[in-house]
Amino acid sequence: MSAIRHALTTKRADDFSAWYQEVISAADMAEESGVRGCMVIKPWGYGIWERIQRLMDDRIKAAGVQNCYFPIFIPLKNFEREASHVDGFAKEMAVVTHHRLIADGKGGLIPDPEAKLEEPLVVRPTSETIIGDAMARWIQSWRDLPLLTNQWANVVRWEMRTRMFLRTSEFLWQEGHTAHATREDALEETHRALEMYRACAEDDLALPVIAGEKPENERFPGAVETWSIEAMMQDGKALQAGTSHYLGTNFAHAAGIQYQDKEGGQQFCHTTSWGVSTRLIGGVIMTHGDDDGLRVPPRIAPHQVVIIPMLRETPEDEALLDYCEDLRKLVAAQAALGEPVRVLLDKKPGKAAAKRWDWVRKGAPLIVEVGPRDMAEGNVAVLRRDRLWNQDNGKPAFSFVSREDFSAQAPALLEAIQQALYDEARERRDANVTRGVTSMDQVAAHFADNHARPGWVEVQWSKPTSAALEAATEQLKALKLTIRNVPRDAEPADGTCIFTGAPATERILVARAY
RNA sequence: CGGGGAGUAGCGCAGCCCGGUAGCGCAUCUGCUUUGGGAGCAGAGGGUCGCAGGUUCGAAUCCUGUCUCCCCGACCA
Structure with a gap:
């Protein structure tokens, strides 16, 4: 048994918080932006978000919900209409007060005092109020119900203490907003959304979660009931990974969302809202990451298989690249987890070993290295990211298989990795x-x-x-x-x-x- | 927003107390050697020391302000 040389310098057991930050930079997921609480999401981090978006959007649409887009600027007055909503969000609003800049005479720019907005606009912290306005216009009759909308958007909350992905001032999310004729219908939608989140978290992100109702003191401002899915991180702390709210008729009263029922009477709608955000990515890191970086569940991995040719900057490289390109096509022609396999041939110049560790830190599920001798023998060297090390010799646990066997087995391997990550997290959660x-x-x-x-x-x-x-x-x-x-x-x-x-x-x- | 810590090359850090014009490791580039698993040797490039003022002949270093990050707390669908 040799000592394993891990790909990160900080171990989870030594400093979980520092480890978390190291994963984000070492996996090249995001970086600081220079603006307080705001981050730049880099291609690997954003690629994971795009996968989550795609899978969630499919589930949302399958439920008959339609996507819309509402403005980022909300009239300040909207927030005055629902009392507890005011209390909940007033302290963390970004407010737009001017629409023009002028020179300050010292080489800088200042908001033009002449260009002050008559009514300030707030940058949306959530869209209940402005979507409520639209619902009031769109709904006249019981025939217009239920109204099922969703939007993918950024929101801003002026947070006092921020952490990458977990709590940022600006974040990306999806917010579903629905209106119904009855309490029962709205509650059913609240639970449908909650169950959708549970399924997406467990099946797509491999995050075991516990779905349940939030106590009164943890409710969304303005909600009658708030439900959540809760995931356990590797340090044992809980992460609220998604929420679904039954809003009663509170926002309907505030915005005048009414319909005429079959008897001709005016009734207030019962509304819901529900959302998940880029915070899910933080949950994936703290659930599946290890001392070598991230491990991305195959369903949300931008690249599920990464092929690394051992290039030597010699004329023989060309044949090796051809061999790898054939492999890429073979694998890409397969389907795993219900979709074509996403495979990348990493042709960038550089040492294969260095590139390998980059992909280990990023957490690509399957890493395949191919050298000239592999090519001569018709083989490839396969590394499973979820079972990286050979414990006996402290070295990466490569398995050598024929190119054809690997491409045939890739779908089953990806499915096994998806399941293994879930099982590991589930066992840890249950044990704790x-x-x-x-x-x-x-x-x-x-x-x-x-x-x-x-x-x-x-x-x-x-x-x-x-x-x-x-x-x-x-x-x-x-x-x-x-x-x-x-x-x-x-x-x-x-x-x-x-x-x-x-x-x-x-x-x-x-x-x-x- | 309160308390504490920190910002110097892509990353990790030293230098600051005691002011004299910036250094180390890794990474990068070049050359040679090596070539089946995180290569070796030699050489090179890269920094207005977070930003703005001030003190001084001279500031990474001292003073003031400010921005950002980290930790603890308060707060937080």
Whole structure:
């Protein structure tokens, strides 16, 4: 057993936060922009987002939802109409007040005082209010319902503390907005979206998640119910990976979204909204990354197979490139996970070994190296990113197979990697959810211990509200804990409330969170 | 937004206390050697020291302001 020389300098176990940042730069996913809280998403990071977008968009459209685009600028007045929405977002708004710059006489530029906007515009932090305006125009009759819209957009929230992908001032997301005739219809849509997110997270991103309802204090501003999917990161902290809200008639009242029912009466619509963002990429990193960089699940990998010819800048290179190009065509003609295999022949000049480690850090699922001798023997050298090392000799675990066998096996390998990443994350998650905790003392002991990874704790409660809930969350806050959600699929409660001692009605998950 | 730390070559860092015109490792480029798994040797290129003022004959170094990043807290669909 030799010491393994990992591709990153920081190990997860030593400094998870520094490791996370190193993955992002080493995998060339994103970089700082110089503007507070804003990042440049580079091709490999954006390529992963494009894959997520594509797969999610297919699911959205399959549900009969249509894409639209609404303005990035929202009249300030819109936000004054829904009281809790104001409270939720007022503190983090970017506001546009001028429409022209003039020279300041010192070589610089300043907003022209003469060009002040009569009514300031806010850069959207979310689009409920402006889409509400549109819904009020578009909906007249019960025949116009349900109205199912979605948009892919950027949003801005002036965050105090930012982290790449997890919390940035500007981020990319998808926001679905729907209007329905009844509460039941709107709740059904809320749950449909939640289930869509669960399926996308688990099947596409290989992120095991727990779907459930957020407690009252964690609701979206203006929502009647907020539901989430929660994923466990490798340090045991929870990441809210997607949310779906039942908004009741709150926004319908604020924007006047009404329809005439079959009896001729005017009714307010019940609306929903739901979203996932580039934060998912942070979740993928912290779930699947290892001490050699990222490991991208094949379904969302921009390149699933990367072929690296061992070029030597000699005339023989040409034959080797031909051999690799034939391999590329063979593999690209295959289908895996329901789509043509995405394969890249990396012809860039440079040492094969250096390029190999670049792709390891980026996390391409299958890396294939081909040298002159491989070519002579009709072989290729295959490296599975999810099983990188030969533990016996501390070297990369290449397997040598014929070119034809590899191309035939590539789809099955990709499917196996997709499944292996999910299984690994699922086992880790399941091993780190603690049940049977029945007192706050036990909770405190669990999280106070020198647990490297305390994970999540499931407890029972009586769903206290308002002041009683506040008292409960204060106790948790002292331990830096939050209620993640009330798992949809949990067993029925059978004990007493950990906060009040009353008979419990639900099970909740308690954890530290991003 | 409060407390702490940091910004010097693509990356990681030294130099700063005690002012004298910038250095190391990796990476890059060139040459030679090597050639089945993260090559060796030699040489070279690359930095207005985050930005703006100030002190000084002279500022990476001292002073003031400001921007950005990291950690802790507050806040956070």
